[in-house]
Amino acid sequence: MAWQYWTTAPRSSSWREVPTPNVDAAHPLRIRTTATALSKGTETLVHNGQVPASIAQHMRAPAQLGDFSYPVSYGYLAVGVIDQGPDPWLGQRVFGLLPHHSHHLVTPDEVLPIPDHISDHRALLTGAAETGINILWQHPPRFGDRVTIVGAGMIGATTALLADRMPLERLEIVDVNPARRQLLTEWGITAVTPEAAAADCDIVIHVSGHQAGLARALEIVGDDGVVIEASWYGDNAPAVPLGADFHARRLNIIASQVGQVPPGHRHRRTTAQRKAAGLAALRDDRFDDLITGVSHWTQLPQIMHQATTPGDFADATLCHVFEYP
Incomplete structure (x- = not known):
């Protein structure tokens, strides 16, 4: 038998046992999952029932089952091994934008082979790296720019690791969480409290998901400057200080949203090419520090509840991994 993770109502989820799928003409590859990861920002909104009906179709994950009106099987960070399919693929480790299932049927176009030098756990961050690339493509920093990222969650920290490779005059990360600031400092990246953030920025990237972070971003960006809003608020309506x-x-x-390649790149880059760039970007060993917890797959409902409930566990979670031995 196989297993699928389903959210059946706001803040209610469980595993379903289903027949193990077998390959067919439409889906010639079967993945035996080895690990999935919780993308806390978006999956919190799905788990809490905060996806507005007006944009439900836009927010569908590529391999999602069901709808946001529930039940829904959601997720988009998975790695595994091809255990059914043609010989060139058998035994290949792959990453896919796939939900929390023990098995998947896919086409070759839906997965990326994982290089030997990248572990299963780090490969799960491909989606985060792809999002970070998309943010940096939205309004590309120029040589000598002053760039600040507000919010050091999984996406903010990933974007910081990517931006750290650029020839910037200043890169600064703002977060209220001292443990996250300490991690950035250990990476050699400047991390400060909101009160200590430097002003006169050319670009401020906002990924905190809180209206206070957006307000601070508008305060520290320089005249004629750009705030890239990459947070997604679901059905919340943040107050934006436009006075x-x-x-x-x-x-x-x-606005930046990973569903489409941004203008300036979309005529020359496909989403598949952007995803491949995200996987290639993971050569930096610092990405391993974003894995803040590892659990057996059966613990996903309990961990989801903890990670989406305000408190110490949620504050400490960047990327939580679930293993499928």
Whole structure:
């Protein structure tokens, strides 16, 4: 038998036992999952029932089963081994934008082979790296720019590791969590409290998911500067401070969402090429520090509840991995 993780109502989820699938003409590859990861930001909104009906179709995961009105089987960070399929693929480790299932039927176009030098756990961060690349493509930093990232969760920290390779005059990460600031500092990246954030930035990337973070981003970006809003709020309606000097300083807020390749790249890069770039970016060993917990797959419902409930566990979670021995 095989297993699938389903959310059946807000904050209610469980595993379902299903027949083990077998390959067919439409899906010639079968993956035996070795690990999946919890993408806390988006999966919190799905788990809590906070996906607005008006954009439910836009927010579907590539291999999602069911709908956000419940029940829904959601997730998009999975790695595994091809155990059914043609010889060139058999035994190949692959990453896919797939939900929390023990087995998957896929086509070759839906997965990426994982290089030998990248572990299963690190390969799960391909989705985060792809999102970070998309953010940096949204309004690309230029040589000598001053860039600040507000929010050091999984996406913010990943974007920081990517931006750290760029020839910037200043890269600064802002977060209220001292443990996350300490991690960035150990990476050699400047991390500060919101109060200590440097001003006059060329670009501020906001990924904290809180309206206070967006307000601080607008305060520290320089005149004519750009705030890239990469947080997704679900059905929340954050207050955006567009009074005071917002217009006088000619500030810009640009939305970034990984569902599409941004203008400026979308005519020359496909989403598959962007995903491949995300996997290739994981050669940096610092990515391993983003794995903040590892559990057996059967513990996913309990861990999901803990990770989506405000408290110490949620604060400490960046990327939680579930293993399928």
